[in-house]
Amino acid sequence: MHAHTSHAGPKQASVASPRADTHRDDLDGLRGIAIALVVGFHIWMGRVSGGVDVFLVLSGFFFTGMLLRRVDATDTVGVGQTLRRTARRLLPTLFVVLAAVLVITAFTRPYTQWGDISAQTLASALYYQNWYLADAELSYAAPDPSVSPLQHLWSMAIQGQFYVAILLLVALWAVLTRRLRPFPRRASLLLAIAALGGLSFWYAAAGSDRHQAWNYYDSAARAWELLAGAALAVIIGGLRLPTPIRWALGAFGSAAVLSCGLLIDGANLFPGPAALFPVSAALAVILAGAGAGRLPWPNRLLASRVCTELGSLAYALYLWHWPLLIFYLAQNGKIAPGLSGGVLIxxxxxxxxxxxxxxxxxxxRLRREVADLGSARYRRAVGVAVVGVGAAVFVAAFGWQMLLRANPPHPPRELDAARYPGAATLLDEGIAQVQATMRPTVFEAAADAPAPTYDGCITPNREVRVCTYGDAEAQRxxxxxxxxxxxxxxxxxxxLAREHGFRVVTYLKEGCPMTLSDQPSYAEFPFPECREWTEEVLDRLAETRPDWVFTTATRYRMHADGDEVPPEFLDVWSALSDRGLRVLAIRDTPRLRRDGVLYRAADCLAHRGTAFTCGMPRDAALDPIDPAVEPASAYPNVFPFDMSDAICRPDRCRVVEGNILIYRDEHHLTASYARSLAPEFGKRLGALTQWW
Structure with missing residues (x-):
């Protein structure tokens, strides 16, 4: 969010723009409007405004323009000097905000969240937060208490990566083209930037059609937005646009920036082709203010005192607003802050x-500003303080990560059934409750996952991975x-497979219930990769012909209580029926949520919760009757069954039963509790399959 708008000398100014000898107040104002939109949409609209995309264009424009002025003035970009100057502008405020987030987290959030926040702190400080979020499959969600207070720093990471990449590109270009005349020299750089931008745009367009959750954070997919600004920095000095065109560009650009968030759902579409809208808007505003003559009226409005003052705060305001919003929602247990809460934030x-x-x-930033603050002594004191804060951030975050690595979780592989009856306590009234330490513990919970999580048999991508468990030699x-x-x-x-002699063959993909739709009704964004994977799996099943296909039959209602059968599930049942395959359709596990916000059982227990208070009313989680029963009656090959009574009590779904923690996060069973379900699960399977 930081524009590099340094003043340039006469020789430098002639390179980047006819107006480069004067400060572009209108672009400072554009930053101010963009940050206002970002903050307002985050707080009250719960969606993307397009303001970040405007920031990316401006960053590419300013940073590349600054490099070009240096090359024309000194024939070098001064890699070391540029890196130092950029770090001095960006890191102090970032370290202050990260330190504040760590302190607030330590005092207000459950200690089970400290590991993730410390990891994200390191990712943010080292400018790879976007990759951390992408790898964790964390889609860019609307703010709520479950969202990370550092999620917004993905864009800073992308900008930092771009600064290094374009710095090296321009430095290499400056050396290789030193003997060329000015026009072909500049044209060669424009060609390189355009080629890279075109590749990035193609990659982003393909990614938005296949895996939007990853694509949103992908530096390669975002690069074209920054490169668009960089390309404009290369050519803008030679442009002479007629006044009517400049006025039209100013009007279009300003209107498009203001309306983008209302017209386009950016979280589901950017940085694909839909991002051309905010990118074009930013480019239009930049072009409208270039050249001699009076600024068009939209640019004059952007150059007003209110907009430029807001623009001067853009970087710090962007860094601060999101953590304050998330901590406010978490402390108040709200999904939205409302009018008064938003104003306060x-x-x-x-x-x-x-x-x-x-x-x-x-x-x-600049030595001449020191006089306004007292003396150079204050500047040195601030420098020392910032270094100390930065060191403290790294020591705290890295230290906690090392502590976690030195004490890795060891979830139980086998528990004494007498002390840890688990699901049996809900099914057999004769079982006596025994005092025992809950297992897995809150620190072990996330690691208490089934085998495919660790052996790679659940795929994160398009690949169909087939694995076999149980009795590998069995016919069934x-x-x-x-x-x-x-x-x-x-x-x-x-x-059960080892006890009764059958094979369990897995076809698993992260975040992908079987679907034949590019964007199922329950999905927050298009996911054609899931549909393609499902189609191949259906073909594989038709070839291998297992005795039974086990899959989920229901899903929680996203915007209401209870559960339902999405229509896309019926399409899959039909496809399986057409292939002559029998289906064991299990009712999905209840998800932990309050007021529509998912929460982790371990976090709640670590934050002074109990098995009861961390649970939720059964009627909020589940409909009174399994919703799969009625639609399944139309499919002779589909056999629905419901294990909810082995997870929830008649009135409440608790998070611990029989001394075993049920959930490893918001909605997945711990492997320990799943094993405790085996006896009852076996009864249901035996009755349906007639195998025992």
Missing amino acids: IGCSLVLAVLTRQLVEAPL AVAVVGGSHSEHWLPAFEL
């Missing part, structure tokens, strides 16, 4: 942004198919 963010700019940014076979909610039954299947 904006007010606090503005105050912190002003203080950060005046007390941290300004003293370290059950195919466990779908996403992680099919996977988490595998520990029970493994026990």
